[in-house]
Amino acid sequence: MMALSRLRSLPVTVRVPLLTASLMILLGLLASQGVLTALGRVQDARLSETARLHVEGLSVALGPSVVRQDVWEVYDILGRARSAYDGQRLLLSIVADERGRILAATDPPRAPVGDDISGFREGAVPPSAIRMTGEPVLRVNASLLYQGREVGSVVTEVDVTDLLAERREVALWLLFGNAAATALLAFAGWLAVARLLRPVATLVEAMDDSRGAPRPVQQAAIPRGDPGFARLLETYNRMTTEVERRAEAERRLAERERFVSLGRLASSLAHEVNNPLGGLLNAADTIRTYANRPEVVRESAELMQRGLSHLRDITRAMLDQNRLDRTGQPLRPEDFEDLRLLFEPEAASRGQMLDWDMGAGPASLALLPAAPVRQIVLNLLLNAGTAAGRDGRVGFGAANGAGHLSITISDNGRGFGPGDLCRLMASGPLPLGGGVGLRLVHDLVESLRGTIEHERRDGTTRIRVDLPLDEVDHA
């Protein structure tokens, strides 16, 4: 199991040649077995034929001598037969009479005249049944027939050392030959498969190197001769381009979100600017009409000053909102006042009640950068304002926690839909539809290593953002 899982973990460019080599080895073993079996059959047939001819020849030659119990004739015939036959193969021939007493043998000291032949019959088989067993010496036992009757028997020891050596040699040649062929084919398989799978390797390399940002495969590396792989790599390249384009789009969207949020405030801010303008024009007209009345002029001038101050504050807040991301200024209480200034007209236009509770001190605020926090709060306020609807209620709270700034935005709207909640809380792909304001909040909080909590209770939605105050570099 371990080996199998280890094999599975190998690259496909290694695994396929390994499998090819394994199959080749298996094929080689089967082929070798076939050849050895065929060789064994040929050798068995050859042995059987040799033994049969030997025994038949002896039967013809020895019959009369065995009948006469002529020891010398039997010995002489055996000696001549040995030299006439393949003397190297027939190690020992023993002839016995019908009672099993040895008449003569080619090696009399081993098989003395008059001894019992039964000891030599041990393990002996008929000539037709002789088979290569792996033993270097095989024994054949056969009856000696003369004039249709059995007059004795002959036991022959057959030396098959040369056949065994031949078999061993063939086995060795097969082994070496198959090993060489297998190695060659495995290497060729390796090359072929590696060549075939080179586009895959290129793709894997491109994906490995990308470290999260997919890198396209170079055009030169795309195999034009292989339509399948070419399509795969081109699709991959298109995918990487799309991913890059999407990331770029998200980045731009986030960039624009600042303007978008201001844009969303534009009409209410225009009202906020326009309303004092009527009073200012009236005051200017009054001054012109009653220039000789100092108390009226003074009163009108004060009115104009208040109106212009308000306009100045609004424009400054708008400018700051648009500019602060580039300055890297630390967060101040005034930033929250700006936000209130910007949002109040929006809330007022909807008849909403705004609960504003600025409970955080300037010292702790200064540990955070102004731009992202302002953007976070503004986006959440805009979202709460939209959710709360006409005559709704929107709340803002900022407080110092243990080592963090805690900002809470609440509204009594209908609560977050799943899409909006996903934008705000998750890092996955943006759901279709909707803006990127909430996702920008998520990303900014994440960049500040803060956390977002969402709670819906008693008809009120609360978003709490906790931003850690230590080790924050807002330069």
Add this chain to the structure above:
Amino acid sequence: MQHTRRAVVFGVAALTAPWVRAQGSLSFRFALTPVFLDNDAAVIGALRAALASGMGQEIELVQRRTYQEISGALLDGSVDSAWTCGYPYLQHRSDFSLLGVPVWRGNPLYQSYLIVGADDPALGLDDLRGGVHAFSDPDSNSGFLVTASDLARHGDTPDGFFSRSIFTYGHRNVVRAVAGGLTRSGSVDGYVWEALSVAEPGLTARTKVIARSEWLGFPPFVARRDRANEPSVSACRSALLGLSGTIEGQEALRLLFLDGVVPGDDALFEGIAARMAALGGG
């Protein structure tokens, strides 16, 4: 026993002789002893050439398996003369006459050897009891009679003394049987063993001589007594006796390890006769 066999042989020979002679050719038919070096083509060729040269006629050398066959062939006339053994000569003394006796190492005498395997501890015949023994021929003096008569003198017979005795019908075969371990011991012609020790030293080296008989009459050349004076037989006798005088004869004698051929007489075979008597008495 001997008389019965001889009578049978003679009877068969007498009945078949006319027919065999009718089939005979003009060449002189000379039978060779089967116990001799009859497997050497060079020896046979040289002997034939020497005899043909000496006799001035074609010689046909005839080989038979046993002395009994040789004796039968002589008696029935299918051969004209033969080189046989002293024992069958004496068995048929009334029918055969001597043409000559070969001289070996200066005398027309030889010995019977009792041989065993080179590493056999036996020192004499008595040590061979219960073993397998190889004889040459039941009608051979050195290859049977000597040992059988020795046993008879002690009241034994070959079948009783040895566990088994076999006949190899050839002195060389006796040496082969002992050297190869087929038999423990063998009775062999001393002349053949000595000749083999020169011609095939590897064979005799695997045997050793543990007993030698007394000197006995060398296997003689014989012919049928009633044909002894026929011109061809006389010519054969002359050729045999004159072998040492011709080049071909000397070559044949050299190959046979013999010095020559002498006329000889029955006194040479008294030792064999004594053994025959001992065997017969046993």
